[in-house]
Amino acid sequence: MPAALKMPESELIDHAGFDSAVYLRIYLIGLKIFVPIALLSWSILVPVNWKSNGLQLAKLHDVKSSNIDKLSISNVERGSDRFWAHLMLEYAFTFWTCYVLLKEYEKIASMRLAFLQSEERRADEFTVLVRNIQPDSHELVSENVEQFFMVNHPDHYLMNQVVYNANKLVGLVAEKKKMQNWFDYYHLKYTRDKEQRPRVKLGFLGLWGKKVDAMDHFTAEIEKLSDQILEERKRVKKDEKGMMPAAFVSFKTRWGAAVCVQTQQTKNPTAWLTEWAPEAREVYWPNLAIPCVSLTVRRLVMHVAFFFLTFFFIIPIAFVQSLASIEGIKKSAPFLNPLVEKQFIKSVIQGFLPGIFLKLFLLFLPTILMNMSKFEGFVSISSLERRAAFRYYLFYLVNVFLGSIITGSAFEQLNSFLKQSADQIPRTVGVAIPIKATFFITYIMVDGWAGVAGEILRLKAFIIFHLKNLFLVKTEKDREEAMDPGQIDFYVNEPRIQLYFLLGLVYAPVTPVLLPFIIFFFGFAYLIFRHQIINVYNQKFESAAAYWPDVHGRIISALIISQIFLIGLMSTKGKAQSTPFLSSLYRYSPSVFTGFAKTGTNQYSSLTLCRLVLSTCLLEAVIKDSLERAREPNLNLKSNANSGSSQPEPSNRIDAGKANQSLDV
Template sequence: MILSALLTSVGINLGLCFLFLVLYSILRKQPGNITVYAPRLVAEGKTQQRGQFNLESLLPTAGWVKKAWQPSEEELLSILGLDAVVFMRIFTFRLWIHFCAAYVFTGVVCYLLYYEYRYISSKRIAYFYSSKPQPHQFTILVRSVPVPSGSTCGETVESFFTENHPVTYLSHSVVHQSSKLQGLIGDAEKLYRRLGNLKLKNHTPQGFKRDGFLGLFGRKVDLLDHYEKKLEDIQDNARLERSSLAGKEIPAAFVSFKSQLGAAVALHIQQGVNPTEWLTEQAPEPQDVHWSFFSASYKKRWISKLVAFIACAALTILFLIPVVIVQGLTNLDQLETWFPFLEGILNLAFVSQVITGYLPSLILQMFLSFVPPIMIMLSSMQGFIAQSQIEKSACIKVLWFTIWNIFFANVLSGSALYQVNVFLEPKKIPSVLAEAVPAQASFFIAYVVTSGWTSLSKDLFRLTPLVCNFFKRVFAGKAGDEFEVPSIPYHSEIPKLLFFGLLGVTYFFLAPLILPFLLVYYCLGYIIYRNQLLNVFASNYETAGKFWPIVHYSTIFSLVLMHIIAIGVFGLKKVPLASSLIVPLPVLTLLFNDYCEKRFLPIFKAYPTECLVKKDREDLNDPATMAEFYEKLVTAYREPTLMSMQYPRSTDGRNIPLLHAAEV
């Protein structure tokens, strides 16, 4: 059965069920129907046919539900007999299967989490032992350097670490305010690549283009001469900017040591008497450094963090608008109320299936596609020193944004004020979720198909790069020019994987029909991303598995959420014992999480002394390699803007350095 037919069938049956329940609640109260809806009571003389009619009897009510739940098992036994009680126990026995499944499922997930945490931790240690010496393993970043008057930051750092770390200290690189120069260097690199491609084409007539957008506007110029003149201007501006860098030192420096243990000691021990000075943190890989961050003062960084938090909160609230739109599309009656002129079109079966089944998840996915770039921008404002830290922070933001706005907002599907009130009254949360979560199963199945299956296929097809490449070839004549190898977008893909995991965990016993769709997604994603990692993506940095704790915490959250929903479900089904016995599950899960934090998380924060000493001893067995490594380490954290770069300045092929590598 295809998805649209499935959703149509589910919708029809739910509609009929709701209609029958409403009609029953009305007709059972009509005087002439007493023999239809309560013949046993009439036969036993426990009720009589009512002869009066009133308007209130035309209103649907749920009082019959309360009366059906009130009698105890002993009362049912005395009234109906043992067979009837056994029949009702069958329903309870289904409930107990779900109770046991919750424990078994939690145990299996926790075991797999422990196994994966242990396995990835061991792989992280093994990767550390097998890797060659890396600059970031021997280097720390020192901030808030107290520079005395009449001295420079470099002199202060040299004096301090020579005195306090005389055996292990190797070198340092002071950071400068070079954001403007970085922009000039970036522009020069783009022009350099364009010039190189033009020269490879031997200056064909294709080199004559208009200098405007996509080569369609502006005056017609010889691109080779045009780019060379622009490059000369950038070179002149870059030299002027570089000459002023000497007075733009930031009280921060990358300090390198002769051993990894020496760097670790300096990292984890307070360096100065004043704890607000000589602040240390682990240095990222040289190519992972976010140099733009260093241009901001501490005050600006603090303000930026506050602004990023407020902006993230505002985005989360504003995103409720598309959620409301999506919920309106899933309800044809509400849609007809909003747009009465569409009533005829909405009555068509195919149109209604598309609008209620496919369109809501598509619209939500379109709005959600703007979230990862925004979160990257907000994270870059928060003062992180590495691109990997920015992406990890954005990953966490996108994950919780998705959980709140895609799961909770759609599940509760009420006003924002109502949602807040629910979470301000913790006792109501299990029952509210138990009622709301199952009702959205069909929506999330469609969401998995749209945001999962289709999105994966689109990623494999690479529609946007394909279109951009086509326009470049047709309009700008840049086939194969200026392309960049993309990096895998961890900040957007990891949250998507984890969100689908949350759906699988929370719906496994409420609506297991979603599980095959998730299984297809994970199988498809495994193959597609292996292909993309092998052929498309290149890594800009290596964290050695530091994204795994995010996966662990998300899975723990999903389990606890499932437990809360299970407590609510058993409470609604009037099985208080099962509901009470579920309560220990979230407690045990959180205790398991605490154990994993103490057992494995420290390995993902820093390598232990045992590993550092062992690796340092292995490195010392190859003195020639280490001597060469130390030479490279001295300049590993020198800012790219201070390094020598060669760019062609004329068509004669002469190369003139844009920036010399002299000390600043």
């Protein structure tokens, strides 16, 4: 751990990649935002709340409260001028958060530009992915692509590589790999005991059938599959129907590729679609050949599916959480009444059980959302992760944040959103926010603290490895694959971080007691993930932190949400229309911060040269091309394009999920 903390950021980028370095900075941003906010809240708001006596007056009307509520805005009397402190500090929190985001945006944008300029030459810098190629009955797809770009980009076009449908070839290669693995296993077994050659049954799962020599059998199978693979590869390259309407087009200069990406190629906006080609290791090959019209339909279907998933998932979550309460247990299991009345058991049920049940319900959700993103047709893994992360965050917002705040039974929670008018929702949620502070404190401890602690143990990976080792591992290669830690699941971790940004910004002016728990999470998570990134995880691809604008935008949205709910809360305290400051906060801040987020995103895109942003700085492309020509005047660009812009041959590197292959022709 000390060595990981001492590693400079430049070395961290060289070691783990720019994606990992920016991911760690998200935790630092949390500390930069919430440490000053916590100091202000505890020095001003906590004394203001504590010295009020609103809850004492409420007790006269049999309203129950806890000691934590005395530190919240709930303890301030209705109509009190002390609400000015909360209002003014909300402005201070907003300006401070925007200042930190602005400085971080400038820092990360400059780091990203320096990273891309300092990188060695990559084939994807010169390569464009072209989709929805219009067919020509008189030419092959590769000939059609070459003719199109020779006419429209004659000075910069270099070559193209068509994407092939190689489903059968993939299956053959996977089968050969399986046979080779069995051969290695029996060969290893024979080298340890040469007195008897191993034998295997040819029946179902090797349980019955004729016994044959294992090594001879698998050697014959491998040779047969090798011949079939060779024939299938030849057939795929010659089959016109196997050519997909997609191709990787390489250019002589980065400038030429940038111009191609930023221009519409034909009058038809759905034909000859161009985008920066991802790295070969980042391409999600099965989605390359999906037609443009099909993409639109798929995304519409997924939008509808996600809507129903989000708003109906709140029913089982709320139902289970209601059972995980004292009242729910007494009602559903009366025989447990003597047990749940004990103080320790009662504290555990009220404090941790709802958070644990909520965590269990969310275990399989990231996998579902990732599969939905794949169905939509995104062609790069980073795009898949960003879409899954966005939806996971929306799910957190609706089901974890709003769903946990609105009290009542499962169907009452759903009805509270469907039956109320839109202008009443902020008021309803605003009133409930202070009441739910205790629940979110325990949720942060269960999900945040325990989750980060579990990252140290890696208990899930430990169990999976031993199960694989027990049932699947036969050779050293199998063991290496089973031990591979993979990379950080960005689409799982980033939405959780954003939930804590949301909780911190919402509760800072309302119940500041929540902030120390959030600060501890950010600090603890930064230490642990820095160690894991340096010493455990293996980065599979590099997107140059293309996800950063999404992170920035979600923090801005959390600011807007916090202000809307504070307005809803103030409206119940007799202060909704008392000052022009609250009115201006309501009227102007959403549009101002939306513009701030959009400006930052555009700045990020225009400042950097990258394959995964909306625009590319042509000047930087020209400079990099000129420097490269000066250093290497005899550079063979065609060999460079061949080496990295297409997927490797299936026989060299493949898995069963890659259905479309780009084969060198």
